Amino acid sequence: MRFVALLFLAGILVSCKKEIVKKVSMKEDVTILADDTFNGRETGTEGELQAAKYILGRFKEIGLLPKGSQGSFTQTFTFRPSLNPHEEAEFTGMKTDSTLTGTNVVGYIDNNAETTVVIGAHYDHLGMGGEGSLYREGEAIHNGADDNASGVAVMLYLASRLVKVDSVNTKNNYLFIAFSGEEMGLLGSNYFVKNPTIDTKKVSYMINMDMVGRLNNERTLAVHGVGTSPIFKQTLFANNKVDLNIAEHESGVGPSDHTSFYLADIPVLHFFTGQHEDYHKPGDDAEKLNYKGMETIGNYIYSIISDLDDNGKIAFRKTKNESEAVPDFKVTLGVVPDYLYTGEGMRIDGVSEDRPAQKAGLQKGDVVLQLGEHETKSMMKYMKALSRFEEGQNTTAIINRNGEVMEVAITF
Template sequence: MRLILGVLVGLFLISCAEKEKVKVTMKEDVAALADDALNGRQTGTEGELKAAAYIEKRFKEIGLQPKGVSGLYTQTFTFKPSTNPHEQAEYTGSRSDSTLTGTNVIGYLDNQGENTIVIGAHYDHLGMGGEGSLYREGAAIHNGADDNASGVSVMLQIAEELSEKKSNNNYLFIAFSGEEMGLLGSNYFVKNPTIDTKKVPYMINLDMVGRLNQENTLAVHGVGTSPVFKQTLFANNDQGFTIAEHESGIGPSDHTSFYLADIPVLFFFTGQHEDYHKPSDDSEKLNYEGMEKIKKYLLNIIEDLDDKGRLTFIKTKNETEDVPAFKVALGVVPDYLYTGKGMRIDGVSEDKPAQKAGLKKGDIVMKLGELDTLDMMSYMKALATFEEGQTTIVTVKRGKEMVEVEVTF
């Protein structure tokens, strides 16, 4: 009897150890994916394959089934990179010295439901820099902690939570490759799906969710792609977010591929920052408490939509079509999450008109010349009216004061 009791205690301790072993935190996931050893996870490199292996391991620990190709967690695609930034890369079925191979990692939570929700985040980044990098001092590892280890880590935590709950829906979790090269992995998946995409009620995309600001502002794109989204977003906002909502389903991330396949989409984003596409986008700079809040918010939304079945899809206006052409630049990074009146400056570029005129981060541009800049769109339309060499007065709100500066473009 004592021997049997000892064996049972031993099995219990082993079982507890195994359960503890899989409880990985968001911070640990980000640290693993943004490690220097992965050399920036550029598509088609050994570093990206190491990241893919890590994500596959996490999917297995969570208990997700493989839903890639041929019973694997992976779906690979071979392509010839474009040398023209205005042209799409070309998919090809054969590999050669001029091609690269991307790897989507796909896990499935089967609840025996009729419909399957897709939750995705891209895990590739810029490698050592090059095309797309905003770093001008040579090759360096671009770890992409916010872009987009943050999205992958939140996705993994959501997968873990959903695996422990009953649901009317199945869930497909996809870590996309090739996003930085033109949404390649999501585009390939939509055209070569491993599930019936006609039974996908909606898709959630998490890209750069690691820098929630002090104002608690969360940008949500795709709000107009289904009539239920707006009410759902605001009814479940128990985390006190300031929601910067955008109607369009088109944008520079993987949700666009699903929107173009007539699937309602929601894209969550905490905004650009001075480390965007630079080697300084490292794991210690992320707001992990903010990521936890976003995870809880998304779980609320998913639960609220659980019994809604297939959602009505609505085509939205492409907001980028309204952006006017510019002949000049002020030389600032706009704060895209700012929801107040005016255009708030989030960063000032070196040796550009704004810096020379003394404009600062945090200034809110209220007027360009005689033209009011009530929001981002009116700011862009006003800027488009100026020619190189022109001088004008820019009115900004700095703290509680209104300040006028002279700017020469």
């Protein structure tokens, strides 16, 4: 597909020069960004820079104005990566052999409004693997179709709708940012908030999309940051006319770029369709995405934006950091929880090899209702239950498997 991708990219850039607008589907955007051509889009590499050029070309084609540094579409930042996972990378203005340079791509719709809405998605990924990869069989290209070519594609879709002359959404300006450095610690969004190209005091709210490409059969969409403005919850549910199962999360803090804006006292909404077996692995490829689901999510977000168009600068509200409430525990079952599950219990989304859950015969789709004498009716109760056990202890788990309740023996 490398040759096809390069031809498509060349076509986009040529069409920009000729001012010919070609409608590009979300599937086409994902297919290009998740092609081997870009070698996994690792921050600071030539592959990421070429991906940035592609997005820049799409911004121009859509009709966005440049809003990066010095009148360009880009904002670069130089940093020294941290070798310690518990320490942050260090921003530095000096390029040396030990530094990398990331590139945010920034476009703008100027409606001469008093307030601006920021719409963002990161476009970097893990390159050939390395730190952050869950692949254990050597180097391989991590194309990151869901993470996060999907978010970029929905962002481009929203830009193409909001830029139209007949768009009814004219009471806000719109700033679109394709962030670099997210996988290395929210670097691009952090840098932008500290070095903004607009007046952030006039930002009404920020929308972030990270991994929105795998809407499941239950049509569950996780929305984080619901508590960061009093108006969000009502708006989310009033505009859910497409029967999405909304899994709402109050906190504005999470492992994606919306966090940088929340920490600057800006209301945020973050959209996410859940983890899966290809997360941070080479198998996260374009053909596995649910493009109809992405269109549904794009239209849903557009309706939210339209509803909030005449609300001016919406109120900000601080939320409890949900990650700080997680209890300490010394043991695990060795499962990936289904964070989109909204029923009672903890539903298993994946089972790790040679861990307590696999040894007990637990399977993907099982719902854990109780560990020992401790009910696990919610994710928090599940984690609190785990915190009661020590390594080597034996207990029982009550699970629901396809409607049948059963008891299994667990050894931690």
